[in-house]
Amino acid sequence: MLDRRALSIAEQTRLHALWWQQRILHPKTHKRYQKRRLQRAGSDYSYAPFDQRRTIFVHIPKCAGVSVCRALFGNLAGGHTPLAEYCAVFEPRALQTYFKFTIVRNPWDRVLSAYSFLKKGGMDIADQEWAASELAGYDSFEQFVEQWLTRDSRWRGEHFYPQTYFIDPGRYPIALDFIGHFETLEADFRYIAERMALSTRLDRLNDSGHRNYRDYYSPRTRDIVARVYAEDIQRFGYEY
Secondary structure (H helix, E strand, O other): OOOOOOOOOHHHHHHHHHHHHHHHHHHHHHHHHHHHHHOOOOOOOHHHHHHHHHHEEOOOOOOOOHHHHHHHOOOOOOOOOHHHHHHOOOOOOHHHHHHEEEEEHHHHHHHHHHHHHHHOOOHHHHHHHHHHHOOOOOHHHHHHHHHOOOOOOOHHHHHOOOOHHOOOOOOOOOOOEEEEEHHHHHHHHHHHHHHOOOOOOOOOOOOOOOOOOOOOOOEEEEHHHHOOOOOHHHHOOOOO
């Protein structure tokens, strides 16, 4: 859990300056962002529920985000939009007052979940095409980790991006208010729902259906994941 820290005057000034800079220098992008905020909340992807609930959820792939979105917002909300991009979407007042949270996951478990999910076809055509291009040549998870997974290759598919990427605010002096954990999801979800003054149930959707992640790793593949996701392991305090 994190505690919100009020921004200093200098930070508030910087936040406003960056907001106006984005709006003036990139008007088409700004217009597209604001259109998404006005989109019908029932649409699969829409920022409208964030304004309605005064909440921003940073959905990291394979961290129960679909389940959380459906339960709290009724749709897929902002998809896998990183915090830095939300800082360009929402005006400074919203960024400072909305409840901002994410869910993170043990990197070894998350890599296995992403691989299993995509091998089974993923969620849409884009996932299927990516899997056909990147995963077709690997007959096992062990082979995939040994031959594909590197600090460079992880950027070839958002399901394998490091989790720290999604919560990095970039130039903006904004931080999350709460970081929940997949491993304590039920308790963390209850806290989030209470913060949002909601009474709702969390259904587990998009489950990859694999056994305990340790059953799939060798010492070699365990160490590869440790190197590739060293930032996540250090930042969120995970151990194998």
